[in-house]
Amino acid sequence: MPSAALQVGGLVPMTTVDFPDRLSAVVFCQGCPLRCRYCHNGSLLPRHGGERIPWQRILDFLDSRRGLLDAVVFSGGEPTQQRALPAAIESVRAMGFDIGLHTAGVYPERLRQLLPLLDWVGLDVKALPADYEALTGMAGSGELAWHSAQLLVESGLPHELRTTWHPKLMDPRDRQRMGDAVSALGSANHVWQACRGGQCLDPAL
Numbered sequence: 001m002p003s004a005a006l007q008v009g010g011l012v013p014m015t016t017v018d019f020p021d022r023l024s025a026v027v028f029c030q031g032c033p034l035r036c037r038y039c040h041n042g043s044l045l046p047r048h049g050g051e052r053i054p055w056q057r058i059l060d061f062l063d064s065r066r067g068l069l070d071a072v073v074f075s076g077g078e079p080t081q082q083r084a085l086p087a088a089i090e091s092v093r094a095m096g097f098d099i100g101l102h103t104a105g106v107y108p109e110r111l112r113q114l115l116p117l118l119d120w121v122g123l124d125v126k127a128l129p130a131d132y133e134a135l136t137g138m139a140g141s142g143e144l145a146w147h148s149a150q151l152l153v154e155s156g157l158p159h160e161l162r163t164t165w166h167p168k169l170m171d172p173r174d175r176q177r178m179g180d181a182v183s184a185l186g187s188a189n190h191v192w193q194a195c196r197g198g199q200c201l202d203p204a205l
Helices: 054-066 084-095 110-115 127-135 141-155 173-181
Strands: 007-016 024-030 071-075 097-102 118-124 159-165 192-194
Touching: 007 054, 024 118, 054 084, 071 084, 084 110, 097 110, 110 141, 118 141, 127 141, 127 192, 141 159, 159 173, 173 192
Parallel strands: 024 071, 071 097, 097 118, 118 159, 159 192
Antiparallel strands: 007 024
16 A cells, blocks of 8 residues: 555654654554553544645655654554554655564564564563453454564563553563563563543543
C-alpha cells in the first residue's frame, strides 16, 4: 500500500524522550484495536477519527528538518495496524532519518516484517497474558503482545519493553511475576512507567 494512504492523527515536531539519545519527531498514526483502561490518546483510537494530516505535509516538514533531527518515531494509536506503514517508513528512511516505533505488539507478523527497517522499538508488555483482556478489551491480545516481545528480543534490535503500573491494576506480587516473565524472554531491556491520570479512558484511574 502506498505511503500516502497512512492515516496520521498528529505530529510532535521535536522531542528528546521518545527515542533514546535521538532528537526526534513523532508521527502519531490514527487507529488502534485496543481500548486500554489507562490510554490517554483516546482521540487516536478510531481508525478514521479526528483531523487527518496529509502524508505529503509530513514529508515536507521532515524535508525541512534534515540535519536538525536525528530520527522519526511512528507512534499511535497502533501504527502496525496500518498497511501503509512499511512504505511510509521506507520513504522516511530514504531521507536519512533513523526510525523508531512505538507499538503494543498486537500484530506480531507485521512487526517481524518491519524489524529490518527499524533502529529502535518501544514495545508495551502491559500485563501477563492471562490479564490482558481485562485491561485492553481485546481477546488474545496478551499472547500476541508477548509473541511480539519475544520476536523483538530475539532480533537483537535496540529496544525498550515498557509496562505501565497503577496500584488499581497491579499489586506487588503481579510486578514480581511480570519481572520474572520478562526475564525469561532473554536479554530484554524492561522499564516500568507510572500511569498518567487525568485523561484515562477509565475515569477510575
